[in-house]
Every structure is written in structure tokens, then in C-alpha cells.
Amino acid sequence: MRTLLRLCIVVALACAPAFAPSAALAAGGPTVLVLTTGNEAQDVADFALERLHMEARRWSFTLVEGTPADLEDLDGTDVVMFLNTGADILDETQEASLHSFLSRGGGFVATNAAAASEPDWDFYQELLGATALTPPVEPASEQEVAFNAGSPITDGLDEELKVTERWYYFDPEPAQPESTILAQLGSGDPVAWNSESYNAFYASPGGTGKTWGDRDFLQLIRQGIWWAAGEQGMLLQNSEDAAPEWPYTWTFVLFVVAVAGGGSIAVWRLDKDEALRESEGAESEPAADPPVRAGV
Incomplete structure (x- = not known):
């Protein structure tokens, strides 16, 4: 359950740019x-x-x-x-x-x-x-x-x-x-x-x-x-409040895959380290005394 939660966080962070405001560019305008x-x-x-x-x-x-x-x-x-x-x-x-x-x-x-x-x-x-x-x-x-x-x-x-x-x-x-x-x-x-x-x-x-x-x-x-300015075309909004159109560019897709992959590796390493610490902790605990039989 803990691993699943971490993976969800990684995916959410990787996909955040899809919903973030896009930077407005004035390239090509007057x-x-x-x-x-x-x-x-x-x-x-x-x-x-x-x-x-x-x-x-x-x-x-x-x-x-x-x-x-x-x-x-x-x-x-x-x-x-x-x-x-x-x-x-x-x-x-x-x-x-x-x-x-x-x-x-x-x-x-x-x-x-x-x-x-x-x-x-x-x-x-x-x-x-x-x-x-x-x-x-x-x-x-x-x-x-x-x-x-x-x-x-x-x-x-x-x-x-x-x-x-x-x-x-x-x-x-x-x-x-x-x-x-x-x-x-x-x-x-x-x-x-x-x-x-x-x-x-x-x-x-x-x-x-x-x-x-x-x-x-x-x-x-x-x-x-x-x-x-003599512009003949339609005045198009390039709003900072607008999300990019779907589908995204391959560059963005590769970015998401890279972030998600890196995050998955990090989560796997964290779980491995945590499991190792739990194992070492269990080995260091003193063995419990055997139960004493009645009448001995």
C-alpha cells in the first residue's frame, strides 16, 4: 500500500506540467x-x-x-x-x-x-x-x-x-x-x-x-x-491560464516517462532499504526465553 501511494505521488508530479499554466509567447506578433x-x-x-x-x-x-x-x-x-x-x-x-x-x-x-x-x-x-x-x-x-x-x-x-x-x-x-x-x-x-x-x-x-x-x-x-499593426489574421489568445492542447509533444511524453521511471527506481530503492532495516532490526532483538512447562 505504501509503495502504491508513493508511485501515485511520482506520477502526479510527472504529469503536473500538463495542467500547469502555459507561458504566453509573443513570438511573431506585433x-x-x-x-x-x-x-x-x-x-x-x-x-x-x-x-x-x-x-x-x-x-x-x-x-x-x-x-x-x-x-x-x-x-x-x-x-x-x-x-x-x-x-x-x-x-x-x-x-x-x-x-x-x-x-x-x-x-x-x-x-x-x-x-x-x-x-x-x-x-x-x-x-x-x-x-x-x-x-x-x-x-x-x-x-x-x-x-x-x-x-x-x-x-x-x-x-x-x-x-x-x-x-x-x-x-x-x-x-x-x-x-x-x-x-x-x-x-x-x-x-x-x-x-x-x-x-x-x-x-x-x-x-x-x-x-x-x-x-x-x-x-x-x-x-x-x-x-x-496591419495584422490580417484572427487575434488568437495565448493565455497563461490555458493548458496545452492534447496530444502533447514527444519531448513532453519522454519527459514524463523519464520522471516517472526515475521516481519508480527511487521508490524501489526506498522500499528495499526499509525492508533491509526491518530485517536487521529483527535479527538484533534478543531471542525470547522458551516457555516454562508446568511442574518442571
Whole structure:
């Protein structure tokens, strides 16, 4: 019984990797350079980056945190993301490099305050397809965001999303044919759209940590990243919570056999040693006195 129990433990340990979370690999996915320079709320930016790193691991893209200086060399970068960036963060060299990158098909994703990041750069307004009015002065309010179907960026986002933000408004607003509206408030004001001239996507929400914790908003952002990168295939999850598919590779099978075999040998040796100790203990015990007969 003891031997059987030990063998069960060995087998369980050998098979544990079959049920352990698989490491998510971003090999082959787009590389995203994300900037948070000049943001007004570092705690929100930090939380957003934390959530985006999780998305990157699960959905096969690579997230690289950077600064405006990194825009001067964008080799190996597929998407530049301005996450709640502040105003006037780029110098002329960085603007020229970003312009060249986007003109030859590079991707761009921006959220929240990034709409007002470069107010004096005409190309930036062309890229966004809209001009943000002065930063929001109204307090944050909860609004319903409705998504429009027909775009890979909004695929699967069928229900309205309730978001509490200090909302940005635009004049001029994005409009066809230069832009495709992806989401709007109940008032009709657009809050997410993509450019038809560049691989550029913008979402007005993202100024609060609660928004970055919303599953639907993260889906919108990751699908926006995928679209901006020019990816044509389906966005496939590579979740750390997913077990590997069966059957496993021969390497894994051989690993299990090796561990189980080694464990079996170890159990056999332990049982042999234990039996030997029991035998030696029995031999060392003094012999019992013979029974005494009555009347002798």
C-alpha cells in the first residue's frame, strides 16, 4: 500500500506540467512602443501599462515602454502608442521620424489626452482626423458608449459600455471618408475611430484606472493595436491560464516517462532499504526465553 501511494505521488508530479499554466509567447506578433510622457495621472498610466502587459502576454504582441527619444529609431516597431500623453512632447527630429514611420505604413494608437498631445503639429491633426478642444473642464461623468459593428476593432463588442471619464470633444470632429466612427456617446459625439488614410486608431476613454480595468475597453484597445499593426489574421489568445492542447509533444511524453521511471527506481530503492532495516532490526532483538512447562 505504501509503495502504491508513493508511485501515485511520482506520477502526479510527472504529469503536473500538463495542467500547469502555459507561458504566453509573443513570438511573431506585433511590437508596440508605448509612451506615457507628460501624462497627468501617473497612477493611471502605471495601471494601464500593467493591464497592457497582461494583454500582450495573453494575445501575442510585445509591449515596449519607451520615451520620445525612442521614436528616432523605429526599426523593429510595428505600432507606436500614445497612452494619455501630455502636450508638446516631441521635438522636430522625433516628429520627422514618426511622420516617416506612419507614412510608410506603421501603426498608431492613442488614448484619452493624447488627442491634444501635439496641438501645433498639422500632421498630427491630419493623422487623428480631428482636433481636440481645450482639455476637459467638466467633472467626470458616467456615459454609455455604443459600438458600431462592421470593423475588426469592434468585433465582439455588441453591448453598450458604461464609462466614467472627463470626456474630450472635437472641432472638427472625425468624419467620413477620412475616418470611420467606431463608437459614440448617446449624444452622438464620437469617442473612438480609425483613420482611412493611415493605420491610426484613437479612443477617447482611458483617463481613469477603472476604465483600464474594464474587459470590454481592453478588448477594444487590443483589437485596435492588432488592426493598426496591419495584422490580417484572427487575434488568437495565448493565455497563461490555458493548458496545452492534447496530444502533447514527444519531448513532453519522454519527459514524463523519464520522471516517472526515475521516481519508480527511487521508490524501489526506498522500499528495499526499509525492508533491509526491518530485517536487521529483527535479527538484533534478543531471542525470547522458551516457555516454562508446568511442574518442571
